[in-house]
Amino acid sequence: NLTDRFARVVKTMRGEARLTESNMQEMLREVRLAMLEADVALPVVRDFIAKVKEKALGEAVVGSLSPGQALVGVVHQELTALMGGDLGADASELSLAMQPPAIILMAGLQGAGKTTTTGKLAKWLSEGSHVQYGRKTGKKKVAVVSADVYRPAAIEQLKTVAAQVGVEWIPSDPSQKPEDIARAAVDYAKRHHFDVLIVDTAGRLGIDEAMMLEIKALHTLLNPIETLFVVDAMQGQDAINTAKAFGDALPLTGVVLTKVDGDSRGGAALSVRHMTGKPLKFVGVSEKLTGLEPFHPERMAQRILGMGDILSLVEQAHQNIDVAEAQRLATKIKSGDKFDLNDFKEQLQQVKKMGDMGSLLEKLPAQFAQAAGQMQSGQAEKQMRRTEGIINSMTPAERSKPEILKASRKRRIAAGAGVPVQEVNRMLNQFEQMQGMMKQMKKGGMAKMMRAMGG
Numbered sequence: 137n138l139t140d141r142f143a144r145v146v147k148t149m150r151g152e153a154r155l156t157e158s159n160m161q162e163m164l165r166e167v168r169l170a171m172l173e174a175d176v177a178l179p180v181v182r183d184f185i186a187k188v189k190e191k192a193l194g195e196a197v198v199g200s201l202s203p204g205q206a207l208v209g210v211v212h213q214e215l216t217a218l219m220g221g222d223l224g225a226d227a228s229e230l231s232l233a234m235q236p237p238a239i240i241l242m243a244g245l246q247g248a249g250k251t252t253t254t255g256k257l258a259k260w261l262s263e264g265s266h267v268q269y270g271r272k273t274g275k276k277k278v279a280v281v282s283a284d285v286y287r288p289a290a291i292e293q294l295k296t297v298a299a300q301v302g303v304e305w306i307p308s309d310p311s312q313k314p315e316d317i318a319r320a321a322v323d324y325a326k327r328h329h330f331d332v333l334i335v336d337t338a339g340r341l342g343i344d345e346a347m348m349l350e351i352k353a354l355h356t357l358l359n360p361i362e363t364l365f366v367v368d369a370m371q372g373q374d375a376i377n378t379a380k381a382f383g384d385a386l387p388l389t390g391v392v393l394t395k396v397d398g399d400s401r402g403g404a405a406l407s408v409r410h411m412t413g414k415p416l417k418f419v420g421v422s423e424k425l426t427g428l429e430p431f432h433p434e435r436m437a438q439r440i441l442g443m444g445d446i447l448s449l450v451e452q453a454h455q456n457i458d459v460a461e462a463q464r465l466a467t468k469i470k471s472g473d474k475f476d477l478n479d480f481k482e483q484l485q486q487v488k489k490m491g492d493m494g495s496l497l498e499k500l501p502a503q504f505a506q507a508a509g510q511m512q513s514g515q516a517e518k519q520m521r522r523t524e525g526i527i528n529s530m531t532p533a534e535r536s537k538p539e540i541l542k543a544s545r546k547r548r549i550a551a552g553a554g555v556p557v558q559e560v561n562r563m564l565n566q567f568e569q570m571q572g573m574m575k576q577m578k579k580g581g582m583a584k585m586m587r588a589m590g591g
């Protein structure tokens with residue numbers, strides 16, 4: 137797993153008191169191996185390593201006070217740039233500023249996740265739930281239509297999805313031509329003043345001339361403001377090749393990488409931008425219709441380096457649950473106020489309400505996520521219940537001042553929660569790590585934060 141390997145490299149790097157040309161070479165070799173193992177395309181890896189090396193030497197990493205940390209900083213910067221960070225913070229935004237309806241055309245192979253993503257996007261836009269600190273996109277009036285006339289169930293599938301997310305489904309029929317469906321749908325969306333029309337299309341099992349001609353014709357007819365290429369992350373490097381083929385045929389505006397929840401290697405996100413020149417705009421993180429996340433290169437880079445992704449975690453909390461509470465936690469995390477076990481407990485409760493444990497745990501810093509138990513959701517939930525049980529067995533005073541917890545109190549708590557004392561200790565250790573990390577976030581500075589996460 138890319139994050140595990142990077143986290144290891146980062147740890148080694150940080151540990152180096154002196155960085156010499158030769159041990160830097162060695163670490164870069166590790167980074168290179170980690171990327172190759174994650175199935176990142178070779179040209180991307182080469183380019184990346186060359187850039188990091190150049191910067192590291194240029195920025196006098198070798199002579200700096202904490203060369204290991206400085207090198208991690210360079211790696212982080214370059215990872216961010218590699219994934220499109222140079223496009224600015226809003227690179228993942230959809231551009232919908234036009235005379236409505238703004239048309240979004242979905243392209244991709246069969247099974248890539250087009251129909252599912254159409255539903256996810258429709259939900260995301262119609263709820264106006266995209267929260268970037270302080271800024272919400274307004275709620276959009278969204279309609280969807282399927283131009284997939286080849287598989288009889290495809291149109292029905294979109295109908296079901298649309299009903300689930302509460303957006304309008306414009307009927308179509310397998311006996312119609314895709315272009316006629318598209319034309320009629322645009323007309324309908326105009327007459328009924330829809331802000332956004334998402335057009336789902338048919339895929340094939342592989343790149344195929346007829347499919348390309350059809351999607352090109354649809355593109356010409358629709359003149360969409362966004363043409364999103366949907367691709368399955370589990371295809372690894374094949375995903376990139378397919379993206380290139382579609383990119384040659386269509387003026388894509390962005391890529392949606394689906395099923396990143398099932399992709400243990402994680403290389404596609406790193407290659408997409410470099411190999412196609414198109415920004416990765418969203419990632420699909422679950423088959424559920426809530427499982428879509430805007431892609432943030434900087435945060436992804438943090439995640440890959442095992443530094444966690446607290447901001448996305450908080451945003452996800454913000455979207456799916458108690459907004460006021462999530463905001464309070466977000467502010468607290470950001471301001472670095474003393475984060476005590478009461479907060480931790482509330483955070484656990486929030487997380488529990490959200491259901492989708494796998495994608496949440498991935499956002500915690502690697503060390504903490506590992507400590508919190510298996511990434512597998514069943515395990516994680518069980519672990520969380522135990523953690524909660526332990527916190528529940530504490531008095532309010534103990535929760536806000538865990539430092540008063542000496543042996544006898546711990547024994548009482550363990551008995552109350554029905555767990556061995558060691559587990560209480562383990563939980564408190566994890567909590568301390570997390571607390572330390574949050575303190576460091578307040579003080580700011582990447583280097584400090586990373587030192588804190590070294591545990």
Ligand code: GDP
Pocket residue numbers: 244245246247248249250251252253339394395396397398419420421422423427
């Ligand atoms: P299409 O042929 O491109 O329209 O693909 P579908 O939308 O029908 O999706 C194919 C399969 O992939 C379905 O079983 C979806 O539930 C599943 N799927 C789509 N996106 C995701 C995702 O982000 N994560 C997971 N785990 N499954 C997904």
Ligand code: MG
Pocket residue numbers: 250251252284290336337
């Ligand atoms: Mg489909």
